[in-house]
Amino acid sequence: MTGGTGGLGVVVARHAVQRWGMRDLVLVSPSVVPEAEGIGEVIAELEEAGARVRVAACDVSDRAAVHDLIDGIRSRRRSGRGRGPRCRCPGRRCGDRV
Incomplete structure (x- = not known):
């Protein structure tokens, strides 16, 4: 999921897990900062809901x-x-x- 560590990406990731039942997510961002605002909590929340989450840096252009x-x-x-x-x-x- 591109933009996965940003505000809208997090909302879509939550929706994908909670409503669509997705269980394997790769949240992609141009650069991943481990201490990105709240990303640790988001990963924990998604994993608690049953998803496997990976965060990756990638320039999708x-x-x-x-x-x-x-x-x-x-x-x-x-x-x-x-x-x-x-x-x-x-x-x-x-x-x-x-």
Whole structure:
């Protein structure tokens, strides 16, 4: 979820977990500051609701950076550390698992 550590991103992340039942979230921000305002509490809240949450830094205007992010998610899935969502990235086959 791009903008996932910002105010609106947090609202959407909560909604995705509480209403849509999403269980695997990657909150993406151009730069991740560990002490970003309240992000620790948000992660704890989402995890308490049953979601697995990862926060990642990625400039989504940089196609190569986005592909690296997706590849990292994909490798976590292969290693058994997560099941990723279906890819919606331009240039990938629609429906690829990440």
